[in-house]
Amino acid sequence: MATTASHETSHGHHEESFWRKYVFSTDHKVIGIQYGLTSLVFLFFGFTLIMLMRWQLAYPGEPIPIFGFLFGEETMPGGVMLPEFYNQLGAMHGTIMVFLGIVPLAVGAFGNYVVPLQIGAPDMAFPKLNMASYWVFFCGGVVMLASFWFPGGAAKAGWTSYPPLANIETTGQTMWLIGMTFLITSSLLGAVNFLTTIIQLRAPGMTYWRMSFFCWSQFVTSFLLLLAFPPLQAAGILQLMDRVGGTSFFMPTGLVVSGQALDIAGGGSPLLWQHLFWFLAHPEVYVLILPALGIVADIIANNTRKPLWGFKSMVYALIFLGFMSFIVWAHHMFITGMGTAISTFFQLTTMIISIPSVIILSALFISLWGGAIRFTTPMLFALGFLPMFGIGGLTGLPLGLAPPDIHLHDTYYVIGHFHYVVAPGTIIAMFAGIYYWFPKMTGRKMNDTLAKIHFWGTIICMNLIFMPMFIQGMAGVSRRLWDAGAQYTFAEPTLHWNVTMSHAAWLMGIIQFIFIWNLFYSIKKGEKVSDNPWEATTLEWSATTSPPLGHGNFEVVPTVYRDAYEYSVPGSSKDFTPQNEPGEKESVREEA
Amino acid sequence: MEIPYTTTARPDTGLYNAKIGIWLFLASEVMLFGGLFSAYIFLRIGAPEWPGTILGENFASSFDVLSVPIGTFNTMVLIASSVTVVMAWAQLMLKDFKKFRYYMGLTILLAMVFLVVKGFEYNDKFVHGYFPAEGTFLAVYFTLTGLHGLHVLGGVVVMAYLWGPGAKMWETNPQQFTNRVEVAGLYWHFVDLVWIFLFPTIYLL
Numbered sequence A: 001m002a003t004t005a006s007h008e009t010s011h012g013h014h015e016e017s018f019w020r021k022y023v024f025s026t027d028h029k030v031i032g033i034q035y036g037l038t039s040l041v042f043l044f045f046g047f048t049l050i051m052l053m054r055w056q057l058a059y060p061g062e063p064i065p066i067f068g069f070l071f072g073e074e075t076m077p078g079g080v081m082l083p084e085f086y087n088q089l090g091a092m093h094g095t096i097m098v099f100l101g102i103v104p105l106a107v108g109a110f111g112n113y114v115v116p117l118q119i120g121a122p123d124m125a126f127p128k129l130n131m132a133s134y135w136v137f138f139c140g141g142v143v144m145l146a147s148f149w150f151p152g153g154a155a156k157a158g159w160t161s162y163p164p165l166a167n168i169e170t171t172g173q174t175m176w177l178i179g180m181t182f183l184i185t186s187s188l189l190g191a192v193n194f195l196t197t198i199i200q201l202r203a204p205g206m207t208y209w210r211m212s213f214f215c216w217s218q219f220v221t222s223f224l225l226l227l228a229f230p231p232l233q234a235a236g237i238l239q240l241m242d243r244v245g246g247t248s249f250f251m252p253t254g255l256v257v258s259g260q261a262l263d264i265a266g267g268g269s270p271l272l273w274q275h276l277f278w279f280l281a282h283p284e285v286y287v288l289i290l291p292a293l294g295i296v297a298d299i300i301a302n303n304t305r306k307p308l309w310g311f312k313s314m315v316y317a318l319i320f321l322g323f324m325s326f327i328v329w330a331h332h333m334f335i336t337g338m339g340t341a342i343s344t345f346f347q348l349t350t351m352i353i354s355i356p357s358v359i360i361l362s363a364l365f366i367s368l369w370g371g372a373i374r375f376t377t378p379m380l381f382a383l384g385f386l387p388m389f390g391i392g393g394l395t396g397l398p399l400g401l402a403p404p405d406i407h408l409h410d411t412y413y414v415i416g417h418f419h420y421v422v423a424p425g426t427i428i429a430m431f432a433g434i435y436y437w438f439p440k441m442t443g444r445k446m447n448d449t450l451a452k453i454h455f456w457g458t459i460i461c462m463n464l465i466f467m468p469m470f471i472q473g474m475a476g477v478s479r480r481l482w483d484a485g486a487q488y489t490f491a492e493p494t495l496h497w498n499v500t501m502s503h504a505a506w507l508m509g510i511i512q513f514i515f516i517w518n519l520f521y522s523i524k525k526g527e528k529v530s531d532n533p534w535e536a537t538t539l540e541w542s543a544t545t546s547p548p549l550g551h552g553n554f555e556v557v558p559t560v561y562r563d564a565y566e567y568s569v570p571g572s573s574k575d576f577t578p579q580n581e582p583g584e585k586e587s588v589r590e591e592a
Numbered sequence B: 001m002e003i004p005y006t007t008t009a010r011p012d013t014g015l016y017n018a019k020i021g022i023w024l025f026l027a028s029e030v031m032l033f034g035g036l037f038s039a040y041i042f043l044r045i046g047a048p049e050w051p052g053t054i055l056g057e058n059f060a061s062s063f064d065v066l067s068v069p070i071g072t073f074n075t076m077v078l079i080a081s082s083v084t085v086v087m088a089w090a091q092l093m094l095k096d097f098k099k100f101r102y103y104m105g106l107t108i109l110l111a112m113v114f115l116v117v118k119g120f121e122y123n124d125k126f127v128h129g130y131f132p133a134e135g136t137f138l139a140v141y142f143t144l145t146g147l148h149g150l151h152v153l154g155g156v157v158v159m160a161y162l163w164g165p166g167a168k169m170w171e172t173n174p175q176q177f178t179n180r181v182e183v184a185g186l187y188w189h190f191v192d193l194v195w196i197f198l199f200p201t202i203y204l205l
């Protein structure tokens, strides 16, 4: 209530209507929560799509019990999934998870809620733009969902939308392109806003080097969003022109489809799309992982009660990673027949980019060394993240070298690789973030026992789902096959894994209800906690009061005196020294 | 609640928020048009001849298809508008609101001249059956200039707002109004610059 009082004094109290306060709010905290809830819904929806597909993969051609009959004759006659529908689900799973799930959760939700608080800003630099970016994102989501009901259903050409296939698809693909335009616009508005906020609104004393690793990760991520998305927008415009305007940007001369020559001018190139797409999509995968690293870094420092090991190297590695991510894209295209010179270049850059990733991961591991680790719930998730991200990253190396990649490309190995980074990696880190900042949003903690069940259940299931993918992939099983590969004899010995994987996926789906219950139950009934329950040093905990925080965040603008992670400062009476605590002993970070 | 540095510059960066915002936005625009230009180069390198055959007729060079005098005229119009938009902003700095209106009005007028001329150019192509679908050259021409045209249109809307209803802010917060005009001007220079790249690449090369 103290916040409302200060709010009043600052510029006269006025009662905000429900709509202004919760729906069309310009408060970054409310927008962050809107992003969070929306993207969690999308995540679960995207996961539901894959749970359906996993039935088809485990039991190809058999009717899906109960759920199969909820769908129409056009998609699942007699409960059996048609290949066309399988393709829709696959394409939309990827699209939804990446663009409507993880990015808005990692950046829109955590970035929005936490960054202004951590840098000591009253809000984002452009609050109205912030609201606009949420609603544009929302529209994009609606367009994507609506596309399922168009003639021919949703997009079927994969989340990568390669032409010529994507060009000759049904209307769903056009909807996909329009939806993407919304999402790209939204992330552009968001990126401009985050960057301006971080550059302009840091509180007095909050130098760049005093920012938390989380803020740094959001900073670099925003640059990636700002600069990588526009080329995809360009590609999207061209594909839209191809589909609606009859042009042939991506259509080669003399293309024959189903035995019929297409009536087009030709002269275009399908490879052009791949270049433009991956120019976005490689940086995009770093958009998926960097915020996760940021969250994990904050939590590890907080729970080891030590400053992060090699903080400066981590930041330099982060910046280098952001830069390099723009010049590795063609490692997704080794089998397109590129010359050896170009292939050598991209193999080299891909090997180089793994160095900063390894630096960050190693620094996080070393940070654990000698710490008095508190096994809190967020820490459990953060610790789970480290080896999982390790597996994901290491399995990327063979893919970055053309000779093994020619064998592994477009197999389940690739699917295993990136899911290890994104699922037990990023998603686990997102959960860590939710458990960590939940008390900031609600003043209560989520239930620890339920959280532990959630953690072990999720992480075990994830490994059961994704580990066998490496085995299948190395055996040569291709991705995107409706029959899971049953038509190939070489796939035979590994296909039994599909049953295990599917059961693990469904079990994991059920386990998520524990989380959902915990989330909603704890909002009202969770254990009440103090202003700074984790005894953290960063401003969002140390310089604000308990929720609900008023619009404007801080009662007094905090002044920052020290680095982000001053835990266990020698000679201090407590084991954490908040950033806004003045003192004779400032900043003890050893200059590495 | 006040957001700091909406009107005044932050001492260490020397910029107010919107100015950083517009520069970042323009950086992303550079990537957008950069992507399209790269696409153009990619397709052109792969094309056996350029512009090549359109509706059965073979063209050896771009200026046989497009009218260079009209393109040059439009280039001049946009360059002039870039000057007038700076003048408009300068008048605000001199606290001469009337002259601001005059120059801003002139800028909007020039932008509209550009669009009308472009419209005639398009129409001239359409009546001869030259549509984007007729080949890569026309596809590139229409898509790139069309997207640029949308940017011009966006600029007209923003500047018309600042000329009309938005100008009320001059009474209440002249500093912020001046900033807005400056930011709009930066955007306008960018739109101009894109055309200065587009014109030679599409019309002349």
Ligand code: HEM
Pocket: A160, A285, A286, A288, A289, A331, A332, A350, A351, A353, A354, A357, A392, A393, A394, A396, A397, A398, A399, A400, A401, A405, A408, A409, A410, A414, A417, A418, A421, A422
């Ligand atoms: C650290 C080192 C990494 C390396 C060397 C690496 C390398 C690669 C390579 C070469 C491919 C292409 C494989 C193919 O299609 O044949 C690939 C695919 C992929 N990677 Fe990574 N990667 C790394 C980390 C990551 C991270 C951090 C993420 C993100 C969260 C990620 C997400 C993806 C995705 C989504 C794909 C597949 C895209 C698709 O084809 O649908 N990777 N990786």
Ligand SMILES: [Cu+2]
Pocket: A281, A282, A285, A328, A329, A331, A332
């Ligand atoms: Cu990549």
